[in-house]
Amino acid sequence: MTMTTLKQNIFTEKYGLTPTHSEVLEAFPQLKVGKALDLGCGNGRNTLFLNQQGFDVTAWDHNPQSLARLNSIIAEEGLQGIHTEQRDLNNTRFNGGYDFVLSTVVMMFLQPETIPQLIADMQASTVKYGFNLIVAAMNTDDTPCPADFSFAFKSGELSNYYRNWHILKYNENLGQLHRTDENGNRINCRFATLLAQKASY
Numbered sequence: 001m002t003m004t005t006l007k008q009n010i011f012t013e014k015y016g017l018t019p020t021h022s023e024v025l026e027a028f029p030q031l032k033v034g035k036a037l038d039l040g041c042g043n044g045r046n047t048l049f050l051n052q053q054g055f056d057v058t059a060w061d062h063n064p065q066s067l068a069r070l071n072s073i074i075a076e077e078g079l080q081g082i083h084t085e086q087r088d089l090n091n092t093r094f095n096g097g098y099d100f101v102l103s104t105v106v107m108m109f110l111q112p113e114t115i116p117q118l119i120a121d122m123q124a125s126t127v128k129y130g131f132n133l134i135v136a137a138m139n140t141d142d143t144p145c146p147a148d149f150s151f152a153f154k155s156g157e158l159s160n161y162y163r164n165w166h167i168l169k170y171n172e173n174l175g176q177l178h179r180t181d182e183n184g185n186r187i188n189c190r191f192a193t194l195l196a197q198k199a200s201y
Contacts, residue, residue: 051079
């Protein structure tokens with residue numbers, strides 16, 4: 001068992017958190033440890049992992065209960081280098097100098113008009129050679145997204161935002177939501193997944 005796995009299991013099992021997103025784990029070996037911004041951090045599954053690997057993490061979420069849970073873990077564990085704040089991403093402009101900006105399974109809950117500026121701010125806040133990771137639901141003819149999602153990417157839409165970046169990974173694969181249908185089966189949804197590195201301009 002690696003130290004990364006060991007550290008992750010402590011939080012997952014001790015606090016009953018959803019495991020770190022698989023795309024964060026996959027991206028981690030390519031990242032330079034530094035400053036990270038977690039947009040829509042929830043209970044902190046990705047924030048806590050990144051912090052344990054040495055990142056100084058800024059973590060935003062609109063849900064006060066989720067942030068309270070994360071803050072209680074931070075306090076109980078005596079963690080340093082995590083900065084939480086309640087933010088509504090629909091009404092947030094930001095800048096900074098982050099090595100890694102991530103948004104996993106968040107954008108489908110935002111208003112459509114928010115997305116272009118949010119992605120622009122993500123990109124502008126990333127240092128040269130830094131990384132952005134986005135995982136978000138799609139709405140396609142073969143797999144319509146759930147009706148209660150306020151936003152979903154169309155095919156090719158997310159990758160187009162990053163056409164001037166070095167795209168390390170992009171796919172539009174089928175996945176499953178944590179929620180279930182009336183028969184108890186997890187709902188299928190297509191997700192746009194992108195890991196991109198800021199070009200040297």
